[in-house]
Amino acid sequence: MSYTGPDFDPPHPRRSPLRRPLTVAVAALVPGALLGWGVYAAVGGPDDGGGDSGRAAGVRTSAAASSDAPGSPGRDARKPAGPSPAPTSEKPSASASKSAPAAGSGTLKGKVVVIDPGHNPANFRHASEINRKVNVGTHWKECDTTGTATDAGWPEAKFTLDVAHRLRTLLEAQGATVKLTQDGNRPYGPCVDERARIGNEAKADAAISIHADGSGAGNRGFHVILPGQVHDGPADTRAIVAPSAELGERVAGGFVRVTGTAPANYLGDGTGLVTRTDLGGLNLSTVPKVFIECGNMRDGKDAALLTSGSWRQKAAQGMSEGIVSFLRG
Numbered sequence: 001m002s003y004t005g006p007d008f009d010p011p012h013p014r015r016s017p018l019r020r021p022l023t024v025a026v027a028a029l030v031p032g033a034l035l036g037w038g039v040y041a042a043v044g045g046p047d048d049g050g051g052d053s054g055r056a057a058g059v060r061t062s063a064a065a066s067s068d069a070p071g072s073p074g075r076d077a078r079k080p081a082g083p084s085p086a087p088t089s090e091k092p093s094a095s096a097s098k099s100a101p102a103a104g105s106g107t108l109k110g111k112v113v114v115i116d117p118g119h120n121p122a123n124f125r126h127a128s129e130i131n132r133k134v135n136v137g138t139h140w141k142e143c144d145t146t147g148t149a150t151d152a153g154w155p156e157a158k159f160t161l162d163v164a165h166r167l168r169t170l171l172e173a174q175g176a177t178v179k180l181t182q183d184g185n186r187p188y189g190p191c192v193d194e195r196a197r198i199g200n201e202a203k204a205d206a207a208i209s210i211h212a213d214g215s216g217a218g219n220r221g222f223h224v225i226l227p228g229q230v231h232d233g234p235a236d237t238r239a240i241v242a243p244s245a246e247l248g249e250r251v252a253g254g255f256v257r258v259t260g261t262a263p264a265n266y267l268g269d270g271t272g273l274v275t276r277t278d279l280g281g282l283n284l285s286t287v288p289k290v291f292i293e294c295g296n297m298r299d300g301k302d303a304a305l306l307t308s309g310s311w312r313q314k315a316a317q318g319m320s321e322g323i324v325s326f327l328r329g
């Protein structure tokens, strides 16, 4: 998850003009997946008067959940009958997906992609360090957070790192230069401002921050978070709002197509796209950047996907295809 902390602002889902491009992109790519996507959009799109407070409450629940001990009680009603499947550990493979585009063609030679695996598996041991506040333009915010976990205790930080490795393999096979903001090789963090700075200093052509959400059971699906316009303090997103939206639409389209997973049914109006101005990792970026919340770790059905190595490979493939599409223009 990406939005813990006392200064959390609920996301601002809106019926954006992005809905049409995503629909078109998805329709062009995969009519089969679109059917499921459309059903979700129709029945799960929270286009109702009470939606905002409901969504905010749901997300606040998720924020609270991140500080729970993994496997904490309280969500048993939606828990699967048995323990969550043990995370599988297949190695990332550039050829695992039948939909891989011309792997190894080198078409991304000269392109730089920064992958930001959200959180850090060791953050929980460094509470004082990660609670230090950093300036994200709109406000001051925790350096980093621990992230969420499945009910069985598998941490988001391990999920994000695994998917990052798979995505790196896929993008490097396309010839891209890939840099990770952390590779499980730091005691904690990095802080969100440094995560942004790493992408900036690498002059990344695209950057993506990988997460999984910690919302209430029953809330399912993925969403891509786009930077809103912020021009305040050290933050100035004006130049990246448009290209980031383009990147995000393509990542969302690729993700739907390859995973067959529907956009979130609890925010984003069923578009799979949410624009936010409270995330330091986006506010402080000067390169096109998006976040992706791949699913909800606190929902049993989503957790079954997130803990599956084969599903994570598809997730990485979907992201890769979106990024490749964006970089090829």
Ligand SMILES: [Zn+2]
Pocket: 001, 002, 003, 118, 119, 147, 148, 156, 210, 211, 212, 213
């Ligand atoms: Zn996260």
